[in-house]
Amino acid sequence: MKTGFWGLSASAAVIAAVAGVAALQAQPAQAPADTILTNGKIITVDDRFSVRQAVAVRGDRIVAVGTNAEINRLAGPNTRRIDLGGKAVVPGMIDNHAHIMEEGKIWLQELRLDGVTTRKAALDMIRAKATSIKPGEWVYVLGGFTPDQFSDNKTDFTKAELDAVAPNNPVQLQFTRCCTYVNSKTVEALKLDTRSEPWIKKDGAGKATGYIEVEGADVISRERPAAPKDQYEPGNMMLMRDMNKAGLTTVGGPCPRDDADAYRKWATEGRTTLRFYCNISAPARNPMQADATITQIPQIKKALYQGGPMFDVYIYGEHLYQPVGDNMVAVQATAKPEDFTQWGRIARELAKNGMPVNQHATLTGSIDGILDQIEQIDKEYPVKNLRWSLIHLDQLNATQMERMKKLGMYAGVQPRSTIMGGIFHRVHGQSADNTPPFKTIQDSGLRWGLGTDAFEVNQYRPFQTLAFAVTGKMVGGDVVNKQTISREDALIAHTRNNAFFVFQEDNLGSIAPGKFADMVVLDRDYLTIPADQIKDIQPVMTLVGGKVVWDAAVR
Numbered sequence: 001m002k003t004g005f006w007g008l009s010a011s012a013a014v015i016a017a018v019a020g021v022a023a024l025q026a027q028p029a030q031a032p033a034d035t036i037l038t039n040g041k042i043i044t045v046d047d048r049f050s051v052r053q054a055v056a057v058r059g060d061r062i063v064a065v066g067t068n069a070e071i072n073r074l075a076g077p078n079t080r081r082i083d084l085g086g087k088a089v090v091p092g093m094i095d096n097h098a099h100i101m102e103e104g105k106i107w108l109q110e111l112r113l114d115g116v117t118t119r120k121a122a123l124d125m126i127r128a129k130a131t132s133i134k135p136g137e138w139v140y141v142l143g144g145f146t147p148d149q150f151s152d153n154k155t156d157f158t159k160a161e162l163d164a165v166a167p168n169n170p171v172q173l174q175f176t177r178c179c180t181y182v183n184s185k186t187v188e189a190l191k192l193d194t195r196s197e198p199w200i201k202k203d204g205a206g207k208a209t210g211y212i213e214v215e216g217a218d219v220i221s222r223e224r225p226a227a228p229k230d231q232y233e234p235g236n237m238m239l240m241r242d243m244n245k246a247g248l249t250t251v252g253g254p255c256p257r258d259d260a261d262a263y264r265k266w267a268t269e270g271r272t273t274l275r276f277y278c279n280i281s282a283p284a285r286n287p288m289q290a291d292a293t294i295t296q297i298p299q300i301k302k303a304l305y306q307g308g309p310m311f312d313v314y315i316y317g318e319h320l321y322q323p324v325g326d327n328m329v330a331v332q333a334t335a336k337p338e339d340f341t342q343w344g345r346i347a348r349e350l351a352k353n354g355m356p357v358n359q360h361a362t363l364t365g366s367i368d369g370i371l372d373q374i375e376q377i378d379k380e381y382p383v384k385n386l387r388w389s390l391i392h393l394d395q396l397n398a399t400q401m402e403r404m405k406k407l408g409m410y411a412g413v414q415p416r417s418t419i420m421g422g423i424f425h426r427v428h429g430q431s432a433d434n435t436p437p438f439k440t441i442q443d444s445g446l447r448w449g450l451g452t453d454a455f456e457v458n459q460y461r462p463f464q465t466l467a468f469a470v471t472g473k474m475v476g477g478d479v480v481n482k483q484t485i486s487r488e489d490a491l492i493a494h495t496r497n498n499a500f501f502v503f504q505e506d507n508l509g510s511i512a513p514g515k516f517a518d519m520v521v522l523d524r525d526y527l528t529i530p531a532d533q534i535k536d537i538q539p540v541m542t543l544v545g546g547k548v549v550w551d552a553a554v555r
Contacts, residue, residue, distance in 0.1 A: 032076025040084030044511040057517040060545035088525040092249025092518030093462040094498035096451035101259035103455040104236035113145035114459040119153040130166035140172040143456035148422035149475035157181035159210025180212035240274040244550040247539040249518040250275040267311035273549040277502040279317040317358035333365030344373035351381035361390040384408030401444040414453035418468040421480025439483040449501035450493035467535035517546035
């Protein structure tokens with residue numbers, strides 16, 4: 001049984017909770033609950049997917065789940081009582097992979113179009129942003145949207161229409177890994193008319209059209225002025241609040257070292273409202289760097305599991321060897337055999353050191369190349385109990401799932417088709433109907449979790465993700481996935497399974513005695529509303545460790 005670094009093992013926690021309930025029932029005044037939530041529909045997502053009426057919290061953990069009468073007996077004179085009025089409650093949503101720390105740097109400056117349903121509204125938002133800042137300052141959107149989401153016009157943005165709404169400000173609209181749209185002020189600021197890079201699309205007169213190919217996205221971002229450093233801390237604090245507002249309570253993902261130090265400090269000070277579990281690595285882009293990475297692995301191992309309940313470093317990833325990484329809109333994987341060999345050298349050292357791993361893998365060829373290496377490593381250093389996982393997995397197939405199961409591996413699925421379903425079909429044709437293959441994964445018995453890979457290549461809202469898994473409809477309403485699953489299986493993947501994915505199954509993922517009191521109160525019932533309304537669910541209250549971190553009634 002796994003024991004947390006800051007808490008009890010699952011069995012010990014449950015025993016303690018049950019004993020605590022018995023003691024409270026005998027002497028309720030001695031140890032009352034701090035908070036009780038009653039008159040609700042508590043969707044526990046426990047092993048039996050049971051539904052209860054009420055829940056009690058003491059400190060940062062759940063002490064009991066049951067009927068109104070059972071939970072009311074645990075209240076004392078100072079217990080906070082929350083009458084749910086029949087509302088549904090689910091465990092705090094866990095995103096198994098999102099780029100929170102990169103986004104926190106720009107959250108106060110970037111404009112986000114997640115969930116915007118019309119092109120007119122998007123253009124109005126760009127105009128409003130431009131008028132709120134000084135002439136010459138940038139308006140930028142770095143992913144999380146697609147023109148396919150607009151009901152009134154799904155075509156590419158043009159330089160002329162961006163000029164009309166932001167005539168005095170450079171504009172950069174990045175459509176995931178497809179392309180970037182810019183206006184005349186951006187062309188002027190970056191001198192795109194006079195540059196010859198092939199990613200700059202030009203007209204017959206040699207002038208930049210405002211359409212930037214995917215290879216130019218990072219160039220534009222590097223040349224755009226950086227966000228002010230004094231906005232870093234308040235931006236991250238606002239980002240966490242906005243994630244709580246969306247129903248997120250825990251996120252796994254990459255953490256650059258400087259950002260990790262800041263989050264660790266804030267967590268120690270009790271200022272974080274979002275649990276964050278980091279994956280770290282030593283970057284390697286060529287064989288010489290791979291050599292250096294291998295020498296660093298024993299030291300990196302010492303950084304794992306040194307944190308607390310709000311922040312920790314738990315796994316090595318998401319890239320072991322960068323050339324193996326692939327672009328999901330490429331026709332096929334482009335990594336060479338020697339790239340996979342270098343990847344295998346690093347992976348072997350990680351297995352030798354008994355370290356957990358997750359690895360970016362998107363296209364069929366990349367997944368096969370990585371699994372070939374792992375199967376060879378497994379003969380010398382078995383990976384079965386190391387919790388190795390592949391993430392993204394847009395083109396994962398049934399044969400690959402069986403290979404992963406035999407190796408004792410896990411799947412982190414971040415359905416970028418929620419945003420990119422249209423472009424996936426334009427690139428990959430009918431096979432994109434299985435991107436990702438939710439039903440095949442669910443039926444395979446492979447343990448898997450559901451996330452987003454926000455913020456650049458996907459939107460971040462968990463109920464939009466759940467809706468996509470259940471309906472197959474991307475933002476904008478087009479059906480782009482025919483591998484849908486039940487709403488119960490989707491919710492399990494976004495909560496209980498993800499708790500396992502971030503090594504916190506004893507502490508998170510379900511509403512059960514002994515677990516952290518991370519819960520989301522919903523404005524409608526996830527289990528009974530029409531499936532097309534799942535995307536529209538709004539949290540009215542979010543609790544993390546028993547503390548209310550989002551309350552729609554308190555603006």
